Amino acid sequence: GADAPVAEVDGERIGRNGLALLQRYAALDGRAASSAAVLAEVVEQRALxxxxxxxxxxxQLFPDAHVAFAPEVAADDKLTGLLRAVYREPLETALRVGAGAELQNVLVATPPPTAAQLREVLGDPAQVRLDYALDAAAQRKAQALVVQRWRGLDGREAxxxxxxxxxxxxxxxxxxxxRLDADFLLAEARRRVAALLVQDWARTAAGDAAIAELRRNLLDREYAQGLASHYGVGADPHDSNAYVDGLRRAVTPAQVAAWYAAHREQFRRVERVKARHIRVADEAAAQQVAAQLRKDGSNFAALARRHSLAPDATGGGELGWLARRAEADWFTELVFAQPVRRNGVPVREPVAADAPAHWEIVRVDVQQTGYFPADSETVRYLAARAIAEQAASRTFAELRERLKRETVVRHADARIAATASPAVAREAQR
Structure with a gap:
């Protein structure tokens, strides 16, 4: 329908069709949302x-950009995916009729680039590179080398x-x-043509402004996610984050002590275990013994006496109590890694691949737990990291709320204004 303006965000138009497409996509994804909620999300992403x-x-926003897709590319791919999902049936019909199953109706015969042409732009494939990028001269040559001509559904050629x-x-x-892979180049060019056809068709259905607004919104999301990641929000806790690491280094011993006192259960660990084991000569023997073990371990001692090569075989493989040590050998580490009251899987002794090696099957019968010492390096690191992550998350949340308050939203659609969240409604009155 007519793409009437719904609102302005800091003077920039938001149309009805773009919001409607976002609503339909959310519904397809199982996230039913009102127009007001979708608009509020658009406003927040724009502000961030x-x-x-x-x-x-x-x-800072995209530290992996040298290996990952550029944010503009990621947003454009998401735009194509959104349009394919929302317009699935009419779009498939239009492309099947207009473009053909293999794009044969839109691809214009184009001489494929020769190896010499590709080499002139991309260089010698045998050359060792520290970074895969085009310098200014190569970029100009790449822009001049057309690899695929095509004709849009409206007949215009590009x-x-x-x-x-x-x-x-x-x-x-x-x-x-x-590597001068011409087949890959042409396949990627045709994949891009297919995406452009989707976007061109969608413009006829929703209007140029709606598709441009959708692309802008999806790019806003990439930047907003980059900002959140900068603050460590939503990041993998095992990944390094410069902002969080800076906060962590500033955490004081008093803060660590307070955190430890309030979250002591997070620092519980296994202090000692009572365990048994069976040592055999090779994997085949280990798998054979493992298959005979009862789930409750009731025949573990009997199998150890019959098959184990360890000196403790006559005692049913009993290891007795093993205490945690700061520097433990591989076998002790293996024992402490086992879940309690379960038969462990066979594990090969960590020696060279071509060297003879024993195989171990371990069963832990009892675990006794305690706590990491308050002054241990583990406590210092984990507590400081948790304190820093909380501070970073709080800073980001405060920034997000401030930016939302400062963003001026003027509603053209009274229905959306009437159902807007309190925050958006306050902004609408400004």
């Missing part, structure tokens, strides 16, 4: 993205250059191109 672009570099394809690759794709 603007702040991110103004205050942080691309390297071309894709090597630069167009190259810009849409992650490091694996760029590496493949620098």
């Amino acid at each position: 993205a603007r702040y991110a672009a103004a205050h942080l570099s691309r390297e 071309g894709l250059s090597l630069a167009d394809v190259y810009a849409r690759q992650n490091v694996q794709g760029r590496l493949t191109l620098h």
